[in-house]
Amino acid sequence: MPQLRLALAQVDAVLGDLPGNARTVRDWTARAAADGAQLVAFPEMVLTGYPVEDLALRRSFVDASVAALQQLATDLDADGYGELPVVVGYLDRARGRDADTDGDGVSEDGRTGVPKGMPQNCAAVLHQGRVAARYAKHHLPNYGVFDEFRIFVPGHDLTVVRVDGVDVALAICEDLWQDGGPVAKAREAGAGLLLVLNGSPYERDKDDTRLALAAHRAREAGCPLAYLNLVGGQDELVFDGDSVVVGPDGAVLARAPQFTEHLLVADLDLPQATRPRPDVADVVHVVLCDEPALAREPRPAECAPRLDPVGEVWNALVTGLSGYARKNGFTSVVFGLSGGIDSAVVAALAADALGGRNVVAVSMPSEHSSQHSRDDAADLASRVGADYRIQPISGIVEGFERELTLTGLAAENLQARARGVLIMALSNSEGHLVLATSNKSELAVGYSTLYGDSVGGFAPLKDVPKTLVWQLARWRNAEAERLGQVPPIPEASITKTPSAELRPGQTDQDSLPPYELLDEVLEHYVVGAQGRSELLDAGFPADVVDHVVTLVDRAEWKRRQFAPGPKISSVAFGRDRRLPVTSRWRESDAPTVPADAARQGRHLTADPASAVPTKEYS
Structure with a gap:
């Protein structure tokens, strides 16, 4: 059974500071590499900051995000971390069937009223100086403080990336809260790990709700689930971190502290990836490395104590x-x-x-x-x-x-x-x-x-x-x-x-x-x-x-x-x-x-x- 050392970089992003956020990704990637990580991940839209609100509708801002992502991939490679896969949340625009290709205000999947410029809330996998894989958030929240359905175009395909012989499925925040979608698809695709990037604001008692949800979705996906969240204040929202890794039985394997930047490193024993199933539709498979890494002594699991209410x-x-x-x-x-x-x-x-x-x-x-x-x-x-x-x-x-x-x-x-x-x-x-x-x-x-x-x-x-x-x-x-x-x-x-x-x-x-x-x-x-x-x-x-x-x-x-x-x-x-x-x-x-x-x-x-x-x- 392959071993994967996963590093979850629970960091604080500054909205609109693309150069500064890119520097944060590079710095924390260096820390993860020093800890021997085989895969490092950053939260939802970490490159732009979150939530971007109507900045998503400005072409200039989307273009800047895409350019910053490309530059980040180049810089990580130049830093000597090109072989380390880095998962980064960022702002992109719709492509393929997600997009309104003929400009009639209707996306190829039939949605009317497509937001200007077709922006998407995305995650990218950076490897060897390039964008090796891309995933677009499927479920767009439209309640409480969120209005993502108004400013984003939803994605449809599940992205599965093979890292050192392990198939890692990607999802973003609300994808975890809604039944079906990427979680169910991850099980069908035989994923060995479900990695979820989040920008989930703090509310009283929400950490217990999140943990129960992550445990439930891990059992549903039939594999360990890594929940990575932003930390820090953004206008009226507070992001509390509280990132967690749970096993396929819902048991907590590792947990980060609340309200502080932190690198949560977990050694996971995961199933060997198999040949993709051709009967599972809407799944994009990307192979970065087929062979498992050499086994090593696992690090003790870290479980930070919870704060009282x-x-x-x-x-x-x-x-x-x-x-x-x-x-x-x-x-x-x-x-x-x-x-x-x-x-x-x-x-x-x-x-x-x-x-x-x-x-x-x-x-x-x-x-x-x-x-x-x-x-x-x-x-x-x-x-x-x-x-x-x-x-x-x-x-x-x-x-x-x-x-x-x-x-x-x-x-x-x-x-x-x-x-x-x-x-x-x-x-x-x-x-x-x-x-x-x-x-x-x-x-x-x-x-x-x-x-x-x-x-x-x-x-x-x-x-x-x-x-x-x-x-x-x-x-x-x-x-x-x-x-x-x-x-x-x-x-x-x-x-x-x-x-x-x-x-x-x-x-x-x-x-x-x-x-x-x-x-x-x-x-x-x-x-x-x-x-x-x-x-x-x-x-x-x-x-x-x-x-x-x-x-x-x-x-x-x-x-x-x-x-x-x-x-x-x-x-x-x-x-x-x-x-x-x-x-x-x-x-x-x-x-x-x-x-x-x-x-x-x-x-x-x-x-x-x-x-x-x-x-x-x-």
């Missing part, structure tokens, strides 16, 4: 923030540090992502800012080593008030907007990336001031519910204690009653249900897309449902203007959830469902005053 989210947020800042040319961040839990967690995240010395935290007290909040802000800045500054806003607010007569909500929002002006001024003058500190719960119900605390270029907590913010704070402090470090977040910031401190004695629960209840309702309404009747059937009080749903629906226009932030849930605000701003539909217009005993007492109840629709911050 809350630690996984923390690392996802750090990865998303560091990737966004670095890839957009920022080396430092700035934000308002109030002493509350949200800005405290953002400060700790930023320190982990960029280093405390690159974190500019600004306290901007008003006449309503409590002394304990000021003290907590100073304490946190000292703990993380931030550049801490104090800039009172009373004089700025008084200047506006002399010119305008403002009361109530307008006066409260003026304070937040004064802070926004100061933070943006620091960004403009010193070149920092501004971080918005609002969380998902606040964003959902519009509990933030537009052009005030909502200003920013990136929002680390955009997809983090308030209750999870508290969990993250406690996890990070516990992790610091475990490592013998000073916990970054003051206990007072975690335990104090949440307040925007825009008026005397204000608390969040003056306007909102308790966050434990609010977040549960939001999970059903925003993530679960449940309507009013379904929320009532789930046992939520009708007054709370009507209050929360109304706030969420009214805040859509605010969310459209909010900064991007890392996606950690199955439904994040943005491309995951696309609703019109202008709409007269309200859940209260839906048919009512009579209350029954099953709806009573199953959930926390809100304070009666909070169930009455109140003024929202705008």
Whole structure:
């Protein structure tokens, strides 16, 4: 039985940086060669970065990708690695029956509305200075954050490459998630290994889902399966790596760590390739080497430990923030540090992502800012080593008030907007990336001031519910204690009653249900897309449902203007959830469902005053 030493290069690609990504492939190929690899693979569209979105429709970008691939093949050969097969994800254009050959807008397989230029999401096998084989992704996801069916042309043939006497079948990401297609075809073709390149974004608990899927598909294909994923942040997406190799029985053979670049090397005993079956259609066979390599002592299998659920989210947020800042040319961040839990967690995240010395935290007290909040802000800045500054806003607010007569909500929002002006001024003058500190719960119900605390270029907590913010704070402090470090977040910031401190004695629960209840309702309404009747059937009080749903629906226009932030849930605000701003539909217009005993007492109840629709911050 042939032995194949497989190297999976779990790397971070920069979208659009074709020369830089090609250099990454060359560098990690050198590492794989030094480890004695017989086959090295890189993730989905690693050469261009992923997802390319509508750049796929630009002929210039497709041409650049194809040219970069050809140059990469030449460079790898010149580097001395021409005999080592290298599998690389890249952007190409359709050929043969995948293409619209006569220009009538219909591909040869009958698909209408072919995307401009017929781009394809592809994998290439580079060998001896040339592109030895090519595979085009079959299944194009068109849900959640994906719109690949709109911008790509699907492939149809399975590519099987023979490496040192082993037949290796190729697939790309969504091909693994859909029944049939390349996985079933790999079994028919007698493949000894199914290699899947992925650009699969992180979501909470998704690693367990992926592992179960990989195990199921390996059993279906009847051979080991190697799942290789990107790592790093790209706009609102976070790629967590977590690459894995499973056997034909679904057992884990090797697994890479999460949220870090890594070369996972696995020695696999695989079946000897046989003559291709002529009765299996739509399979392209490419022979690179028929003879098995000499046997050698196998390396011990590597199985990196899993992060716990809350630690996984923390690392996802750090990865998303560091990737966004670095890839957009920022080396430092700035934000308002109030002493509350949200800005405290953002400060700790930023320190982990960029280093405390690159974190500019600004306290901007008003006449309503409590002394304990000021003290907590100073304490946190000292703990993380931030550049801490104090800039009172009373004089700025008084200047506006002399010119305008403002009361109530307008006066409260003026304070937040004064802070926004100061933070943006620091960004403009010193070149920092501004971080918005609002969380998902606040964003959902519009509990933030537009052009005030909502200003920013990136929002680390955009997809983090308030209750999870508290969990993250406690996890990070516990992790610091475990490592013998000073916990970054003051206990007072975690335990104090949440307040925007825009008026005397204000608390969040003056306007909102308790966050434990609010977040549960939001999970059903925003993530679960449940309507009013379904929320009532789930046992939520009708007054709370009507209050929360109304706030969420009214805040859509605010969310459209909010900064991007890392996606950690199955439904994040943005491309995951696309609703019109202008709409007269309200859940209260839906048919009512009579209350029954099953709806009573199953959930926390809100304070009666909070169930009455109140003024929202705008």
